[in-house]
Amino acid sequence: MAKCISIETARQQAITEAVAILSRGLPVAVPTETVYGLAADATDPAAITRIYETKGRPRFNPLICHMADLQMAERYAAFDPVSRRLAERFWPGPLTLVLPLKPESGIHPLATAGLDTVGVRVPQGFAGDLIRAFGHPLAAPSANSSGKISPTTARHVFDDLGGRIELVLDGGPCRVGVESTIVRVEPDRLRLLRPGGIAVEALEEASGLPVERPAGAGAAIEAPGMLASHYAPNAAMQLDARRIAPGDALIRFAGTPVEGEEGARLVLDLSPDGDLAEAAAHLFDYMKKADASGAAHIAVTPVPNRGLGEAINDRLKRAAAPRES
Ligand code: TXA
C-alpha cells in the first residue's frame, strides 16, 4: 500500500521521498491546485509507461508536462508573444499552453504521443517546488484509474490507486477542483482544447483575441461517439434535471428546487450561494459521494455556462456520455 505524507506537516520529507521515487522512474501522486496528478519524469520513457500501466489506460495520449516556472518551460517549448503573455499572467496556475516542442529538448515522445507540440503548465504551490527539486519536467495526468472521476483529495487517490503506487502526497482538497484550461494560440485567435480552471472570458481579456471552442463542447454534444466517456460514475447521470425519482441522488446548484427532492437519497449543493468557483471545487467530490450513495441515477440541476461553469458543464457532459465499451 502507498505511503501517505502530508505536505503541510512534513513538506521537506515529502519532497525528498518523492524525488527519490521519481529518480527510480516511478510515478508519485502529487497535489496540484486543479486535481491530484500521477506525476513521473517526462524525459524517461519507462517512467511514462508506468503512468499508463498504473492508470490502466490502454492508449497513449499526449500528457501535460509540468514545469517549475516560465524559464524552465522555455527550455522545452517555443513561446510566441501571446503565449508568453498568457503564461506571465496566469502562471503559476490552471492554464496549459500547447506550444511547439523544442527539438532535442529531452521530453520523451511518449509524453507528447509523438506530436511536435507539447502541453505545458506551471502548477501552483507544492508541485512547482517538487519539480524544481527534481530538476526535470513532470508528465502528470489526473491520478485516477482510466475512465474514473478525477481525484481532488489524497483519500480519493489512495482508495483508487493506493495498491499500485508507492507514495501519495497529501495537500488537502484541491483549491480549483477541475483540470486546467488547455489552449493553443493561433495567429488570430485562441483555440480552446479543454475548458478548465481559467475562465475563457479571462483568456479573451488577457490576450485580446477571440476564443474558438471545440466543436461539441458548450451547448450541444454534436457527436456523442466522439466524446470519450470520462469522469464516469457508476450511476447514470441526468443533466438539467427538473424532477427526480425516489431513491435517486441530487446534485444541485444555488439551491435550485427539484420536484420530488424530498424522496432523494442524498442532496448536495455545489454552491448554495451560486459561486461557480466554489461549485467547481466541489464537483468531483460530490459526484463521488453521490455515486457512493448507491443511487441508480444522479440528477444534476443546470449550472450557468459562464466562467468556471463552462468547465463544470464539460465534465458533467462527459460523465453523462455513453460509456466506451
Ligand atoms: O489540471 C491539469 O491539467 C491536470 C493536473 C494534474 O495538472 N493534468 C491533466 O493532464 O489533466 P492530462 O495529461 O490528463 O491532460 C492531457 C490532455 C490530453 O488529453 C490533451 O487533450 C491535452 O492534454 N494535450 C496535452 N498535450 C497536447 C498536445 N501536444 N496537443 C494537444 N493537446 C494536448
Ligand code: MG
Ligand atoms: Mg484525467
